[in-house]
Amino acid sequence: MSAPAIGGVQVPRGNGDVLRLPRGASLSDFAEKINAEPASLVTVLFHLGEMVTATQSVNEETLQLLGVELNYTIQVVSPEDEDRELLESFDLTFGEDEGEDEHLVARPPVVTVMGHVDHGKTRLLDAIRKTNVMGDEAGGITQHIGAYQVHVEHDGLDRAITFIDTPGHEAFTAMRARGAATTDIVVLVVAADDGVMPQTIEALNHAHAAEVPIVVAVNKIDKEDANPAKVRQQLTEYGLVAEEYGGDTLFVDVSARSNINIDGLLEGVLLTADAALDLRANPDQDAQGIVIEARLDRGRGPVASLLVQRGTLNVGDSVVAGDAFGRVRAMLDENGDPVDVAGPSRPVQVLGLTSVPGAGDSFLVVEEDRIARQIADRRSARERNAQLASSRRRISLDDLDKALAAGEVQDLNLIIKGDVSGSVEALEDALLAIDIGEDKDEVSLRVISRGVGAITENDINLAIASDAVVIGFNVRPEGKAREAADREGVDIRYYTVIYQAIEEIEAALKGMLKPEFEEVQLGTAEVREVFRVPRIGNIAGSMVRTGLIRRNSKARLVRDGTVVADNLTVESLKRFKDDATEVREGFECGIGLGSYNDIKIDDVVETYELREKPRA
Numbered sequence: 001m002s003a004p005a006i007g008g009v010q011v012p013r014g015n016g017d018v019l020r021l022p023r024g025a026s027l028s029d030f031a032e033k034i035n036a037e038p039a040s041l042v043t044v045l046f047h048l049g050e051m052v053t054a055t056q057s058v059n060e061e062t063l064q065l066l067g068v069e070l071n072y073t074i075q076v077v078s079p080e081d082e083d084r085e086l087l088e089s090f091d092l093t094f095g096e097d098e099g100e101d102e103h104l105v106a107r108p109p110v111v112t113v114m115g116h117v118d119h120g121k122t123r124l125l126d127a128i129r130k131t132n133v134m135g136d137e138a139g140g141i142t143q144h145i146g147a148y149q150v151h152v153e154h155d156g157l158d159r160a161i162t163f164i165d166t167p168g169h170e171a172f173t174a175m176r177a178r179g180a181a182t183t184d185i186v187v188l189v190v191a192a193d194d195g196v197m198p199q200t201i202e203a204l205n206h207a208h209a210a211e212v213p214i215v216v217a218v219n220k221i222d223k224e225d226a227n228p229a230k231v232r233q234q235l236t237e238y239g240l241v242a243e244e245y246g247g248d249t250l251f252v253d254v255s256a257r258s259n260i261n262i263d264g265l266l267e268g269v270l271l272t273a274d275a276a277l278d279l280r281a282n283p284d285q286d287a288q289g290i291v292i293e294a295r296l297d298r299g300r301g302p303v304a305s306l307l308v309q310r311g312t313l314n315v316g317d318s319v320v321a322g323d324a325f326g327r328v329r330a331m332l333d334e335n336g337d338p339v340d341v342a343g344p345s346r347p348v349q350v351l352g353l354t355s356v357p358g359a360g361d362s363f364l365v366v367e368e369d370r371i372a373r374q375i376a377d378r379r380s381a382r383e384r385n386a387q388l389a390s391s392r393r394r395i396s397l398d399d400l401d402k403a404l405a406a407g408e409v410q411d412l413n414l415i416i417k418g419d420v421s422g423s424v425e426a427l428e429d430a431l432l433a434i435d436i437g438e439d440k441d442e443v444s445l446r447v448i449s450r451g452v453g454a455i456t457e458n459d460i461n462l463a464i465a466s467d468a469v470v471i472g473f474n475v476r477p478e479g480k481a482r483e484a485a486d487r488e489g490v491d492i493r494y495y496t497v498i499y500q501a502i503e504e505i506e507a508a509l510k511g512m513l514k515p516e517f518e519e520v521q522l523g524t525a526e527v528r529e530v531f532r533v534p535r536i537g538n539i540a541g542s543m544v545r546t547g548l549i550r551r552n553s554k555a556r557l558v559r560d561g562t563v564v565a566d567n568l569t570v571e572s573l574k575r576f577k578d579d580a581t582e583v584r585e586g587f588e589c590g591i592g593l594g595s596y597n598d599i600k601i602d603d604v605v606e607t608y609e610l611r612e613k614p615r616a
């Protein structure tokens with residue numbers, strides 16, 4: 001099997017044998033499959049014109065190139081396929097209901113609320129939750145478990161609707177990116193006094209991309225300047241045509257604050273679900289679903305909110321959720337009440353996992369703890385590899401080596417800690433999506449670590465080691481972490497709103513690019529008299545006409561509208577006999593322009609500063 005030497009190295013060649021490699025594999029992984037030295041593959045690739053190291057994750061093209069060269073058929077296995085194979089090896093599948101059509105039973109729709117910031121998403125979710133609190137319990141304490149269910153009477157039947165309690169498309173899309181299709185219907189909130197805004201369109205695009213039907217909640221109709229008809233008209237441009245205009249989208253006028261027509265909105269959700277979707281699941285199988293969010297609770301350990309998609313979850317079940325596993329010790333609903341069984345579309349908070357899974361991870365019930373543990377272990381090993389391969393997100397790989405050599409590459413390393421895994425992931429995704437613009441060769445953004453819980457000394461140590469900034473999303477440093485950060489000068493940034501974090505980091509990133517300067521005019525002064533001062537030179541006795549004249553600022557001299565000298569400096573500035581740092585409009589002063597002496601009466605001294613220009 002030994003090959004003719006390529007570039008002086010011996011590499012075993014295939015006979016078109018199939019090699020299955022995970023996405024993001026390195027040359028070492030390749031070498032291991034064919035029993036070769038990784039270094040020899042580095043050499044082979046070098047001769048094919050590509051410089052990569054043995055452990056660096058390479059793209060599919062490179063793997064294919066190497067495959068062709070060495071006569072192997074390369075199959076790159078996606079993480080999804082890999083996971084499917086992993087489950088199959090335990091005789092399990094995820095995502096399909098077991099049994100036949102007759103085993104399927106109607107299930108409640110799962111709804112996500114999206115829309116532009118401040119249009120009332122949060123308020124609406126609150127209002128909906130409250131409509132459902134019966135009688136005496138009104139205003140009762142509900143807990144945030146990432147989702148809640150409400151019951152409404154519809155056509156004489158008690159119908160449930162599940163609302164995902166994290167509004168906005170960031171979380172929605174972060175989940176979808178992980179293959180978790182949890183949402184059946186999107187409620188698009190548009191404030192009637194504000195109309196369609198950029199994030200309205202974004203949300204709409206995300207919903208369309210996910211092929212999820214939309215119900216439009218035209219909110220704030222209690223406001224005087226509310227114009228619900230305009231919202232309808234604006235949205236027709238984006239393909240959402242209201243029923244009353246002959247389309248098939250339901251628009252429901254509501255006020256989240258004044259509690260107007262919340263019932264009508266719920267009705268609209270059910271009508272849309274019944275008309276557009278066939279929501280059914282098999283309740284009589286081992287439960288499967290999605291982790292909505294998860295966090296580490298000091299007292300209770302890992303707490304995960306699970307949305308059951310099919311089957312029924314019971315206390316005592318063995319579950320594997322992403323790379324976490326455990327046995328369901330207790331289940332709680334959104335009111336903090338214990339639950340014994342949870343059927344399709346039911347969100348429950350589950351205690352008993354041994355670690356914190358990620359938002360958007362799938363969960364499934366398996367026969368015994370041992371299987372759950374094995375699947376979880378295999379997944380975490382894979383996750384570690386994948387993270388190593390992808391944690392470096394280079395904004396442009398082109399000319400990277402040159403840029404490195406020239407010292408042009410700068411990294412912004414980040415460590416993200418948050419209260420729930422959903423927000424950590426949403427934040428990470430959003431940050432990695434920041435468009436750094438034209439100068440993208442110059443900066444690369446790396447999230448070197450992320451996790452749920454307080455900022456620990458460990459995080460600070462990592463930050464020190466890799467020169468990282470720590471992002472705390474709704475979390476604070478614990479114990480000695482703050483001290484250590486202060487001592488070592490580690491920058492910790494706290495945020496409670498994803499949007500804000502993105503904005504600031506984007507600005508920081510842009511600031512890291514080479515600064516651009518722009519000229520800002522400070523003021524002008526008219527020369528009234530020229531004084532000759534021995535050993536110093538000419539001083540312009542002037543009257544400040546606009547703005548101010550500041551010592552040490554840049555200056556130019558204008559004569560009859562023409563610049564006669566530029567790039568001068570206000571080297572001395574006096575009010576009468578005294579030195580002044582600045583002199584304002586309407587006052588007289590003496591200006592010395594250093595060694596520049598060609599100053600005439602009626603000249604204008606224009607002063608300016610160079611300021612760093614904020615990047616657009």
Ligand code: GDP
Pocket residue numbers: 115116117118119120121122123124167219220221222223254255256257258
């Ligand atoms: P979100 O950013 O979309 O989650 O918006 P919020 O739910 O935080 O609401 C933004 C602001 O609009 C808050 O001050 C709310 O009190 C207000 N608001 C929300 N719904 C209504 C409404 O129906 N009528 C009026 N007048 N104000 C509302």
